[in-house]
Amino acid sequence: MKNLFTKFRPIFIITIAILFVFILIISKGDVVPVNEKYIPPLVEVQNVVNSNLNINLYSQGTVKPVQDITLSSEIRGKVDWVSEKLLIGSKFLKNDTLVIFDKRDLELALIIAESNLSQAKLNYEREFAEYELANEEWYEIGDGDGSNLTLRKPQFKRAKALLASAEAAYEQAERNLEKCYIKAPFNGIVNNKYIDVGSIAAPGTPLAQIFSIDFVEIELPIDNEETKFLFKDQVNKNKVILSNNSSGQNIKWIGEITRISEQINYQTRMQSLYAKIENPYENQNKLKVGLFVEAQLIGKKINNAVKIPRNIIKDDHIWLVNEDNKLERKKIIIDYYDQDNAVVTNSLINGQKILITRLSNLIEGMEVRIKD
Numbered sequence: 001m002k003n004l005f006t007k008f009r010p011i012f013i014i015t016i017a018i019l020f021v022f023i024l025i026i027s028k029g030d031v032v033p034v035n036e037k038y039i040p041p042l043v044e045v046q047n048v049v050n051s052n053l054n055i056n057l058y059s060q061g062t063v064k065p066v067q068d069i070t071l072s073s074e075i076r077g078k079v080d081w082v083s084e085k086l087l088i089g090s091k092f093l094k095n096d097t098l099v100i101f102d103k104r105d106l107e108l109a110l111i112i113a114e115s116n117l118s119q120a121k122l123n124y125e126r127e128f129a130e131y132e133l134a135n136e137e138w139y140e141i142g143d144g145d146g147s148n149l150t151l152r153k154p155q156f157k158r159a160k161a162l163l164a165s166a167e168a169a170y171e172q173a174e175r176n177l178e179k180c181y182i183k184a185p186f187n188g189i190v191n192n193k194y195i196d197v198g199s200i201a202a203p204g205t206p207l208a209q210i211f212s213i214d215f216v217e218i219e220l221p222i223d224n225e226e227t228k229f230l231f232k233d234q235v236n237k238n239k240v241i242l243s244n245n246s247s248g249q250n251i252k253w254i255g256e257i258t259r260i261s262e263q264i265n266y267q268t269r270m271q272s273l274y275a276k277i278e279n280p281y282e283n284q285n286k287l288k289v290g291l292f293v294e295a296q297l298i299g300k301k302i303n304n305a306v307k308i309p310r311n312i313i314k315d316d317h318i319w320l321v322n323e324d325n326k327l328e329r330k331k332i333i334i335d336y337y338d339q340d341n342a343v344v345t346n347s348l349i350n351g352q353k354i355l356i357t358r359l360s361n362l363i364e365g366m367e368v369r370i371k372d
Contacts, residue, residue, distance in 0.1 A: 038367075040325070040366075040367040040368045040369045041357075041359060041368055041369065042357075042368075042369045042370075042371050043321070043355055043356070043357040043359070043368045043369065043370060043371060044356045044357045044370075044371050045321050045353040045354060045355060045356060045370055045371075046308065046309075046353070046354040046356050047351065047352075047353060047354075048306050048348045048349060048350055048351060048352040048353070048354060049306065049350060050304045050305060050306050050348070050349075050350055051304075051305065051306070052301050052302070052303050052304075052305070053301065053302050053305045053307060053343060054298055054299065054300075054301050055229040055299040055300055055301070055302060055336055055338075055343065056296055056297065056298060056299065056338055057222055057226050057229060057230070057296075057297040057299055057338075058294070058295065058296055058297070058338065058339055059220035059221060059222050059273070059294075059295045059297065060220070060292065060293065060294050060295060061218040061219050061220045061221070061275075061292075061293065061295065062218065062219075062290065062291070062292050062293075063216050063217075063218055063277075063280070063287055063288065063289050063290060063291045063292075063293060064216065064217055064218065064219070064289065065188075065211035065212055065213070065216055065217075065289050066212060066215060066216065066217050066276075067186060067188075067211060067212035067214075068191070068209075068210075068211040068212075069185075069209075069210060069211070070206050070207075070208075070209055071098070071182065071206070071207045071208045071209070071210055072203075072204055072205060072206055072207060073101075073179075073182070073201040073202065073203060073204065073205045073207055074179045074203055075101065075106070075176055075179045075180070075201075075203060076200075076201065076202045076203060077101035077102055077103075077105070077106075077180065077200075077201060078101065078102040078198065078199070078200055078201075079099060079100075079101060079102075079195050079196065079197055079198060079199040079200075079201060080100050080101055080102045080103070080197065081099070081100040081197065082098070082099055082195070082196055082197055083096065083097060083098045083099070085098060085184075085190070086098045086099065086190055086193055086208055087190060087193065088190050088191070088192060088193055089189065089190060090189065090190050091187075091188070091189050091213070091281070092184045092187070092188060092189075092190070092210075093184065093187050094184055094185065094186050094187050095183050095184060096183065096184045097181050097182070097183055098182050098183065098184055098207075098208070099181075099182035099195070099207055100180060100181055100182070101179075101180040101181075101182075101201070102180075103177060103180040106173070106176050106177045106180060107177060109173045109176065109177075110170075110173040110174060110176075110177050112173075113166070113169045113170040113172070113173035113174075114170055114173075116166045116169060116170070117163075117166040117167060117169070117170045119166070120159075120162045120163040120165070120166035120167075121163060121166075123159050123162060123163070124159040124160060124162070124163040126159075127152070127155050127156045127158075127159035127160075128156060128159070130152050130155070130156075131152045131153070131155070131156040182207060184210070186212040186214055187212065187213055187214050188210045188211055188212045188213050189210065189211060189213055189289070190208055190209070190210055191208075191209040191210060191211055192208060192209035193207075193208045193209075194206045194207060194208060194209075195207050195208070211289065213279075213280060213281045213289070214278070214279065215276055215277060215278045215279065215280065216276075216277050216280045216287060216289060217258075217274050217275065217276055217277075218242065218255075218274070218275045218277075218293060218295065219272050219273075219274055220240070220257075220272065220273045220274070220275055220295050220297070221265065221268060221270035221271065221272050221273075222270060222271060222272075222273060222297075223270060223271075224264055224269070224270070224271045226336075227260065227271055229299035229300050229302075229336065230257070230260065230273075230297070230299050230300070231299070231300060232260070237256045237257065238256065238257040238273075238297055238298060238299060239254065239255075239256055239257075239297070239298040240254075240255050240256060240257055240275045240295050240296065240297050240298070241253075241254060241295070241296045241297075241298070242254075242255060242275065242277070242287070242293040242294070242295050243293060243294050243295075243296075244291055244292065244293050244294070246291075246292075251285045253277055253280070253283075253285070253287050253293075255275045255276055255277040255278075256275065256276060257273050257274065257275055257276075257297065258274055258275070258276040259273075259274050260272075260273050260274075261273070261274070273297070275295065302335060302336075302343060302345060303345075304345055304346065305335065305343050305344065305345045306343075306344050306345075306348055307341045307342070307343055307344075308341060308342055308344060308354055309340065309341055309342075309356065310337055310340060310341055310342045311358075312354070312355065312356060312358070313332070313334070313342055316331055316332060316333075316334065317329055317330060317331050317332070318330050318332055318354055318355070319354075319355040319362055320352055320353060320354060320355065321353040321354075321355055321368060321370060322353075324367075325367055325368055325369065325370060326365050326366060326367050326368070327355065327362060327363065327364060327365065327366045327367075327368060328364065328365075329362075329364055330347075330348075331347075332344050332347040332348065333345065333346060333347050353370070355368075
């Protein structure tokens with residue numbers, strides 16, 4: 001009996017399994033379909049309000065001096081004194097004395113020039129007196145035209161030329177003595193210094209590298225297409241707001257665009273504007289040369305325009321929510337992109353609702369609910 005059970009054991013197990021499945025099938029209840037109600041997604045919209053908008057252009061650049069020169073010697077001499085204001089990074093004012101050369105040789109040259117000038121004046125006065133006397137005597141006793149020598153014309157001309165030469169030599173000696181004092185040509189800062197007390201300089205020898213702080217410039221590259229939004233006349237000047245937050249606080253300066261480059265950079269394909277800031281070192285928040293700044297340019301106004309977030313635009317299309325709270329796809333004409341938005345004209349009507357919420361599925365005619 002045991003051998004018989006072992007022999008038919010697989011058949012027995014399969015039969016039991018079939019009976020169990022059959023019982024499950026006949027005991028299964030009927031499937032009742034459930035109709036779930038569609039709930040439209042909740043969305044945010046922006047109401048279209050056309051208005052006159054100022055176009056703001058954005059750029060960035062580094063503050064640079066407009067005047068950056070090498071201060072040079074005009075005479076040969078030994079440096080006798082150097083101002084502390086000529087130290088690197090020091091600030092100086094216009095007409096401050098920065099360097100003094102040893103002036104003893106030039107003082108002697110001035111004394112000699114003064115002596116020669118006095119002698120030339122005396123000689124000129126004597127020759128002038130003799131010239132007048134010779135002319136008076138000739139017209140009293142002479143017959144016809146007297147010779148030049150008789151009338152002392154050559155002597156008088158020579159004395160006059162010698163006087164002019166002596167005056168020029170005296171003036172040159174005076175100027176050379178003045179050149180012993182190197183004065184600041186503008187308000188500025190020292191970028192580099194090349195000489196010190198005891199240095200020997202010749203005409204053209206560099207003394208220091210200095211730059212002006214009466215005003216500074218910032219080169220601001222923008223896209224060539226954006227220049228159409230700028231004023232190009234002297235009456236309506238483009239204002240620019242510069243900012244920097246490297247110190248932990250957002251500091252702003254106001255300037256204006258003084259010129260627009262007439263060429264396009266062949267590497268960046270950008271066109272440069274130049275912003276000017278006057279007296280950048282006089283305020284508490286100094287606009288220092290070398291500082292990196294962000295720039296916001298205030299350009300022309302666009303009439304009947306609306307500003308919409310640029311991240312909802314795809315292939316020049318946006319989605320609107322109509323009066324029946326259903327989606328409609330709308331093609332728009334974009335006049336300008338700024339950092340976060342797009343400016344659109346002649347595409348949207350006041351009162352239309354722009355879909356702001358980003359949905360995973362967007363279908364024409366899809367119903368939505370507008371968030372209050």
